Amino acid sequence: MINLDEMYMRKALSEARVGGQKDEVPVGAIIIKNREIIAKAHNLCICLCDPTAHAEMQAITSACSFLGSRYLTECTMYSTLEPCIMCAGALYWSQIGRLVYGASDKKLGGFSRKTQLIHPKTKITSGVLEYECGEIISDFFKKKRKFK
Amino acid sequence: MINLDEMYMRKALSEARVGGQKDEVPVGAIIIKNREIIAKAHNLCICLCDPTAHAEMQAITSACSFLGSRYLTECTMYSTLEPCIMCAGALYWSQIGRLVYGASDKKLGGFSRKTQLIHPKTKITSGVLEYECGEIISDFFKKKRKFK
Numbered sequence: 001m002i003n004l005d006e007m008y009m010r011k012a013l014s015e016a017r018v019g020g021q022k023d024e025v026p027v028g029a030i031i032i033k034n035r036e037i038i039a040k041a042h043n044l045c046i047c048l049c050d051p052t053a054h055a056e057m058q059a060i061t062s063a064c065s066f067l068g069s070r071y072l073t074e075c076t077m078y079s080t081l082e083p084c085i086m087c088a089g090a091l092y093w094s095q096i097g098r099l100v101y102g103a104s105d106k107k108l109g110g111f112s113r114k115t116q117l118i119h120p121k122t123k124i125t126s127g128v129l130e131y132e133c134g135e136i137i138s139d140f141f142k143k144k145r146k147f148k
Numbered sequence: 149m150i151n152l153d154e155m156y157m158r159k160a161l162s163e164a165r166v167g168g169q170k171d172e173v174p175v176g177a178i179i180i181k182n183r184e185i186i187a188k189a190h191n192l193c194i195c196l197c198d199p200t201a202h203a204e205m206q207a208i209t210s211a212c213s214f215l216g217s218r219y220l221t222e223c224t225m226y227s228t229l230e231p232c233i234m235c236a237g238a239l240y241w242s243q244i245g246r247l248v249y250g251a252s253d254k255k256l257g258g259f260s261r262k263t264q265l266i267h268p269k270t271k272i273t274s275g276v277l278e279y280e281c282g283e284i285i286s287d288f289f290k291k292k293r294k295f296k
Contacts, residue, residue, distance in 0.1 A: 050209050051218045051241035052200075061198050070199045085265050086241065089234025089258070093199035110237075117233050 005078075005100055008032060009129045012078040012102070015042040015055065016136055022047055026136045029055040029079040031063040031072065031096075038075070039063035055079065056087035060094050072096040073121055080133040082109035082126065085117070092119045100125045102133025153226075153248055156180060157277045160226040160250070163190040163203065164284055170195055174284045177203040177227040179211040179220065179244075186223070187211035203227065204235035208242050220244040221269055228281040230257035230274065233265070240267045248273045250281025 008030060015028025019042030031039040041058035045051055056079050064070055076098040083091060083101065088110025091099060099122060110117060111124065118124065156178060163176025167190030179187040189206035193199055204227050212218055224246040231239060231249065236258025239247060247270060258265060259272065266272065 045218060045241075049216060049218055050212050052205055052209055052238045057200055061200055064198050068197060070193060070197055084237055084241075085258075086234050086237025089232055089237055090200045093193075093232075093234065110233075 004035075005125065005128045008037075008076075008078045009080070009100065009102055009133070011037065011040065012080050013129065013132060013136065015040050016080045016133070019043045019055065020136065020140055026140050027055045027079070027081045029059040029077055031059050031075050031077050033063075033067070033072075033075045038066045052086065054084065054087050056083045057090055060090050060096075064094065070094070076100060078128075080129075081105055081137065082111060084108045085110040088117050091122065092117050095119050095121050097121060098123045098125070100128050102127070102129050103137065104130070152183075153273065153276045156185075156224075156226045157228070157248065157250055157281070159185065159188065160228050161277065161280060161284065163188050164228045164281075167191045167203065168284065168288055174288050175203045175227070175229045177207040177225055179207050179223050179225050181211075181215070181220075181223045186214045200234065202232065202235050204231050205238055208238050208244075212242065218242070224248060226276075228277075229253055229285065230259055232256045233258040236265050239270065240265050243267050243269050245269060246271045246273070248276050250275070250277050251285065252278070 012028040012030045016026040020026030024043040028042045039059045039062035041055045044053040072094040078100045080102045082105040160176040160178045164174040168174030172191040176190045187207045187210035189203045191203050192201040220242040226248045228250045230253040
């Protein structure tokens with residue numbers, strides 16, 4: 001039987017890889033509604049010269065534009081990395097229905113830090129394809145250090 | 149003698165008023181470098197149908213684009229309201245040199261909540277024109293309730 005969370009997380013991982021090919025930190029995010037992907041994004045901070053251009057931020061902006069609504073209550077975000085506090089704040093404002101993330105970010109993650117910044121409407125699942133989602137980032141930084 | 153912080157906060161207040169005229173929650177933000185205003189913005193969440201379109205987020209994106217840098221270490225942001233956690237996160241990533249805000253936001257403010265999400269390079273001043281900055285928002289919501 002297909003594990004839907006893993007299937008969608010693989011789509012987010014594909015986005016992360018596209019980011020990595022552009023020399024961005026490889027984080028990817030997608031948003032689905034009724035099993036349909038309505039937004040997908042990867043980190044673009046370097047390409048756009050914009051520290052706010054995280055994958056999750058762009059996926060939220062894109063999904064809201066697609067739906068014509070500031071609220072994503074019936075949507076699920078799949079993100080390869082635990083959203084940082086900025087992205088956790090954006091998810092709060094969007095009132096997203098569900099967040100599924102892969103690797104945890106103990107240092108800058110918006111949820112590990114116990115900011116309690118979770119909208120009452122949002123359910124959270126963590127650790128989906130955790131190893132793959134973490135490995136793509138650690139490999140990226142290993143290569144960075146090697147060529148420094 | 150001119151109080152520079154108050155002078156710049158009045159510019160941010162002007163931005164907040166422009167937002168209010170568009171029926172947005174009246175919050176304004178400007179960013180200066182070497183005493184020159186390099187970005188100004190007001191809330192555009194409703195106009196852009198985007199929950200991430202807070203005044204501070206747009207000011208950061210705009211200032212980084214202007215400078216061609218993802219970092220605002222030599223800049224100061226003036227915001228009429230204490231930035232929320234999303235905006236505080238964005239300020240963290242931007243490594244902004246100084247943040248000056250007017251009214252506090254005890255409920256959703258990124259600093260009142262003690263998230264300790266302050267970049268070591270960032271100095272913070274609060275309460276500049278606090279009354280005016282808070283009044284413009286409370287007046288806005290009073291009118292909203294009246295016409296409901």
